[in-house]
Amino acid sequence: MARIVMKFGGTSVADIARIRNVARHVKREVEAGHEVAVVVSAMSGKTNELVGWVKDASKAEGSNFNIYDAREYDTVVASGEQVTSGLLALVLQSMGVHARSWQGWQIPIRTDNAHGAARIADIDGSFLVQRFGEGQVAVIAGFQGIGPDNRIATLGRGGSDTSAVAIAAAVKADRCDIYTDVDGVYTTDPRIEPKARRLARISFEEMLEMASLGAKVLQVRSVELAMVHKVRTFVRSSFEDPDAPGMGDIDNPPGTLICDEDEIVEQQVVTGIAYAKDEAQISLRRVSDRPGVAAGIFGPLAEAGINVDMIVQNISEDGSFTDMTFTVPSADVGKSLSVLEKVKETIGYDAVQHDDGMSKVSVIGIGMRSHAGVAATAFKALSEKGINIRAITTSEIKISILIDGPYTELAVRTLHSVYGLDKQ
Amino acid sequence: MARIVMKFGGTSVADIARIRNVARHVKREVEAGHEVAVVVSAMSGKTNELVGWVKDASKAEGSNFNIYDAREYDTVVASGEQVTSGLLALVLQSMGVHARSWQGWQIPIRTDNAHGAARIADIDGSFLVQRFGEGQVAVIAGFQGIGPDNRIATLGRGGSDTSAVAIAAAVKADRCDIYTDVDGVYTTDPRIEPKARRLARISFEEMLEMASLGAKVLQVRSVELAMVHKVRTFVRSSFEDPDAPGMGDIDNPPGTLICDEDEIVEQQVVTGIAYAKDEAQISLRRVSDRPGVAAGIFGPLAEAGINVDMIVQNISEDGSFTDMTFTVPSADVGKSLSVLEKVKETIGYDAVQHDDGMSKVSVIGIGMRSHAGVAATAFKALSEKGINIRAITTSEIKISILIDGPYTELAVRTLHSVYGLDKQ
Structure with a gap:
């Protein structure tokens, strides 16, 4: 039995059919006897739509001047993840998986006051751990928490990765799986070099350099957080068949493990x-x-x-x-x-x-x-x-x-x- | 100076242009020196879209059987009003009106545990009243509160009317204005009888009979609540020019006042x-x-x-x-x-x-x-x-x-x- 945090991005939850596919990934881990928390982004396109409305709403008539109250931005934009969390919980329930949704303010995930680009200050994992004990899957709205002002605070674009890693640290998860539209981290961009190979493992430090340099698989802040808390993080694909052989392998699922360099036995000179x-x-x-x-x-x-x-x-x-x-x-x-x-x-x-x-x-x-x-x-x-x-x-x-x-x-x-x- | 709760339904906030029009109504009252709380519905069509997703999500594959966890329904569907509340706050700010959004769980609006059709148990109006004192307009997401389980609970379809009346009672408002797509309550349906006249006043009891009989202007529960707490409720149009003469009349704005029968001096035999x-x-x-x-x-x-x-x-x-x-x-x-x-x-x-x-x-x-x-x-x-x-x-x-x-x-x-x- 392991404790796993699974994170799914916007393209993986773009519609109900895809959310159903995500639920199959979750069900696989639950049936293997693991304790599971899932972190979800907004359905793809939703965040942009909401941000567009915020910009329209805050534009004074006849003016192009556009500044807005980041607290209201957060209230509007965070609704995208709220919707996905409820929908995934419903799909899981329809498949017979015991699940419930959690919003940042319910857990709570406490942030600082920097609305729109808040940093996580503290996560109380006790509710989640208690529910794990009852066999319940936690479906958590990513990208958000609650600020000291008791208002919704978002973590900035791509913040769901950070949510997932922070939650994995808070509940002392064995692994944090980031499901995305690529199946791992490659030695270089395969669109430029078809011979690029998927790395089985990469150290946190290397991943930080890769990510900030344009290998845009994971948000930089989430890798920093994973490094500080030594959260073993897998990058893997949400579009593979959830029940294909090896997908449920607890030690070595298909994808790239981002981990402490001690875990990488055979160091390559260049990664x-x-x-x-x-x-x-x-x-x-x-x-x-x-x-x-x-x-x-x-x-x-x-x-x-x-x-x-x-x-x-x-x-x-x-x-x-x-x-x-x-x-x-x-x-x-x-x-x-x-x-x-x-x-x-x-x-x-x-x-x-x-x-x-x-x-x-x-x-x-x-x-x-x-x-x-x-x-x-x-x-x-x-x-x-x-x-x-x-x-x-x-x-x-x-x-x-x-x-x-x-x-x-x-x-x-x-x-x-x-x-x-x-x-x- | 009066204290006014203004409620706007889905068609009144259907897009940013209409929300801007709503904001002009609000600004008019603020500039007249009144204390204002605004209750908003979801943008028209949004609630149906969200409910559709909930139904899709909860349908087991290959089955037409469709029951769902009302708590997850609430989490998903309540996001519609959350979005509108943030957007209206932003538009008001862009017009120079001091405003902020409030979600049910922030005020808090406490409900019972009947998710999907919850009843309001208690509203703590103290935060709102304090902010009135600071000259801040409260923009409140209608249709929702927080249940004893610390989860979002919705009041059932049309529940924003009920939110508005309950908030008006909690903050001891002088008036609750329900802005809708008709400009008042008529002696009968004007589509059938063009000679139908708008009533200046109607008693709570009569309105209850009118509403439950098909004059679908106001949710029945909201009228019951208004009657119990003697909340003077105006039904008026959100589509009139916010700055037309008489719109800001504190005693007699255009529309129909639903009130205690004592306030109706010249009783008609039939209303x-x-x-x-x-x-x-x-x-x-x-x-x-x-x-x-x-x-x-x-x-x-x-x-x-x-x-x-x-x-x-x-x-x-x-x-x-x-x-x-x-x-x-x-x-x-x-x-x-x-x-x-x-x-x-x-x-x-x-x-x-x-x-x-x-x-x-x-x-x-x-x-x-x-x-x-x-x-x-x-x-x-x-x-x-x-x-x-x-x-x-x-x-x-x-x-x-x-x-x-x-x-x-x-x-x-x-x-x-x-x-x-x-x-x-």
């Missing part, structure tokens, strides 16, 4: 190749090299809501001026330039250069820590294909390389091959 | 003519006339969910047998006959006769109590038009007459005229 397109490079030339200058640049950009990714600064030749290069999403170039123009006096720089249509490819692997020459292998392989490297940043388990956009696919395939990821 | 089509008459011949026989007939019918309306029993000639006539909705005739067949032995009767396609027309008026000859006037007028009377029942303030369906419109117009209702 995966990620990429992000539509990056723009911005360089400030002859920035005066004094303490506080980086804060002077990136503080205002952050305040403007611009997501700066790579940052490269070289040591200046003579100690008085330096060049500063960073990347932003291409869509934010205009906004970035106008922010930089405004703070030009404060920072003091000669010129701004920018170039968009860039891509970032990244090599990720915990094994890098103990293996020398991983970066050199990448540089050599790219150079042999004539791919020009614009900028490089590295961390302990990741090397990111900025290249010209049109070379993205070639670079991904080259790196995937050079580290042997296309071989079993 | 209105109601009707109900598609009635069927069922007669049991030679029923043995002994104590308990009526219970033996109507008990089983009630258990089968059949809504018996008129009941007529004549004193038997020789004290041993009697005839029993009653009406049911035409759609329930088959079911009624099979129930009667089952209890034939227990009751003991000779034969069942039935006849559908009947209508019931009713004359309603508190003035009847003190005026003789009201019934005789009706009988004479109908007879002059050659309309055959099948059965008659009377109460203190109502005379109901069963006639053949095709004469409905003629009977309504005849009675409307004979009591002078078409004259100012």
